Each structure stands twice: as structure tokens, then as C-alpha cells.
Amino acid sequence: MKKWLITLVLIAAVILPNMAWAAAPKVNTILEAIDDMFDLKTDGTAKFTFTQQKAGEGVKKYEGIYYRRDKDDSFLMVFTLPEVEKGNGVLKQGENMWLYKRNTRTFQHIARDESIAGTDAKAGDFEKKKLTETYKPALDAAGKEKITATKLGDIPVYQLEITAKNDDVTYPKQIFWVRQDNFLLLKSQGYSLSGTLMNTSYNLKFTQIQGKYLVIKSMYIDEFEKGNKTLSDISNISIQKINEHVFTKAYLENLSK
Template structure:
């Protein structure tokens, strides 16, 4: 009898605790958890971007990226040869592009695309979701949370997002990106969960498609993501021509 009592009490306790966590997790907290699971606060990584055209031909770009805190990021093109040495810098809402022959950084906008195809600059220089968006609402759909995110200001590339998050891992599965008019601009699909070391288990592939580019697809593959401490001065205009010196 006592065993049954203990079993019932334990079950009730775990149910209450589980329910309590679910209730206690506010949408913005979930968003912060998603950020924490997707990348360390300060890190370096390599990415390959692949633009696939409807006829199957593709073009690839390889970028070396470093990020610090919530608002500093720089990406250096290391392949193909025609793009090598180009660097993009983001400091909060400011973005610049450095082209070696031009020899000076030019201001660019988040909706432009330095690589062409479906990915734009904000996809390539994406800061933490919680730095750019507020979670206004959340629905639970089975094993998933569906977050309604609203841009914190007008400089963010997409006015609002609909983010589907795996409830167990708190990793994003799909993100629908909308303009202020309500038009769907693109959908991002995360997949291929991989262990990057130091407890960083996250998707290693991001695919995107867009109703604006019917038949086209862009893919981003992530590799060698690792924590790294960096000086603030790395994220300055004068350093953009020297980013390659950070690679080890």
C-alpha cells in the first residue's frame, strides 16, 4: 500500500514539475534557450553556402566567421577565388562589405545579398534571435513549440518569424520569415544534428527556399564551430582587411 502511495505521489510530483516547467517557460526564455543551444557567446566557425538553381547547377561559397556577444560578427569569404578576401562586418544594425580591390568598406543593408540566391546578408550575418526579435506568443503542437516572433525594430530583415522548436532539445526545426505586409519571404529548415564538441549539439545544415525564387534552393553547412575569445577591435572597419589573420 505504501509502495503504491509513493508511486502515486512520485508520478504526481513529476507531472506537476513537468507541467510547471512548461508553464514557467515563457516564449522569450525559450528563444534564449534556442540561442544558447545554437552557438556559444563568442566563437569561430566555417560555413559552406550552396545555391542550387532549378536545372541542378550550383555555386558554392566558403566563409570563415567569428562572432562576439550579441551584436558583433564578421564573415570572410575564403572560396571561390573570385570572392576570396571579401569580408562582411555587422555591428548591431550596421553592416559593411569590404572588397579587396575596392579597398574600403561600404555600408550594405540586411536585405541585400552578397552571394546571390535565397540567402541575404542578414542570413549570413545572423545575430542571436533574441537580440533581434521578441517572442510575442507561443503554441504547443505535440512535441513542438511554435513561437511567434516580432522584430524589435525596422532595421531587422524580416518583420516577423514563425519558429518551430523541438520541445525536447529546444533546437529550431523550421522558421518562416514574413515581411511586414504578411508576405512569406522564405522558409528555413534546420537538419542534421551534429556534436560540435564541448557540449554543442546542434543542426549542421540549414536549407532555405522562397516563393520569390521558385525552384531555387540555398543550403548552408556548418563546420568547426568552436568557442573563441576575441578582442572587440577585431570587429572594426580597419580590421576587415586582416580577418584572415585570425584563422589558425
């Protein structure tokens, strides 16, 4: 009897935790799935809206048009609201990005982290980056990937932690909440290098185009400055091929005031 008891304890102590672990997929599998499900291979034009809110101080709305060319991962975005920002924009191809400032009529050849149009949005936020190229699974003290099964509201999710492979990211550490059934990324938290929570993002609405997912409504909560929230909406999406002339400085200057 005693032997049986010892055997059961061993099973419980060794095998069961491993079984629970085995139920969760590998973090890289999830990252690859996310990369794949959002890898929309088409040109696209869309209207974007940022609605910023600060606690007790009302809201401010920014609107603009975003053009993206798939073949060389170029994009052009131009603000249409508020009137004071109308015409400011960003043009990007490869490693090169230009910020057009209407006030000074300058195309500034910039690094990707430059703020745009007075918002907290960085030009690099609009780039298409693969998670598997920029992040890797975070490991615990035992060398195991940090991933657990949990719930977000009523939705079963995996909560996983990833760390940046290089400095070319906004957050060196992130925690993701992804749906267990299809790995859709619902929530993420970004941390600074020292481990301070900086941002919580929720992907609230998605659409599917050509079998790929696109986030069309998100909410960003600034955890560093409590009370600041930004709601991002993408609407009026077109997947028609975009003319070559759109991705030129001359076109952006012509769109501007």
C-alpha cells in the same frame, strides 16, 4: 441524468480546451529557452559554405571563414571561394559594419541589411540577436498565444507564431517548429508584412559546444522565387580565443586580394 449531461458538456466545452492549452508552454518561455541554448559565450572561428541551387540551373558554392569575438559581439567574415569573390568581406562591431569590396578597395560603412558578395545573404544575418528582444508572441482573436502541439516528420513539436517588435528584422512574422522535448528550433517560416510566405528554413544538424547548441547545417528555401534553395554548412569550428588584430580593417584588407 440531464443535469449530469449538461455538466459533462460544460466540462468538455470549457475545461478540456484549457487543459490542452495548458499543456503547451508559453511562447516567451520557448523563445527564452532558444536564446539560452544558442547563447555560446566564447570566441569562435569556423568555415562556412553556402551552396545555392536554382531549379534546373545547377549549383554555385561560396566558402569563407567567419571569426566571432564574444566580448563585444564583433565578427569578421571573408570569402575564400569562388575566386571572383575571394577577399570580399564584412567587419562588424556593435552598430557599425563595414563591407570590404576588393574591386574598388573600399570599406563601405553600411546598414546591416546590405547583401554580401552577390548572395541573398545579408550582413545582418550573421549578427547574434536575441529572439526575446526582437519578437513577441502572436495572439489570436481571443487574445491567446498561437501555439499548438503537432509533429514534424516523426518528431513531436510545438508550432508557434511570433511577430516582430520593431523593423530591425528580416521577417515581420515567423512561424517556428520547435522540439517538444528540448525546444530545439527545427523549422521556421518567414512572412512579409502583407502576410506572404517568403522563406522556409530547416535546421538539420546541430552540435553542442560548452553545453550550448550551434546549428551546423541548414537549408533555406526561397518561397518567393520558387526553386531557389541554399544549403548552409558550418565546419572546422575552433573556440580558441581570437587575437585582437583579427578584428581590424587592416587585417581584412591583408586577407583580401
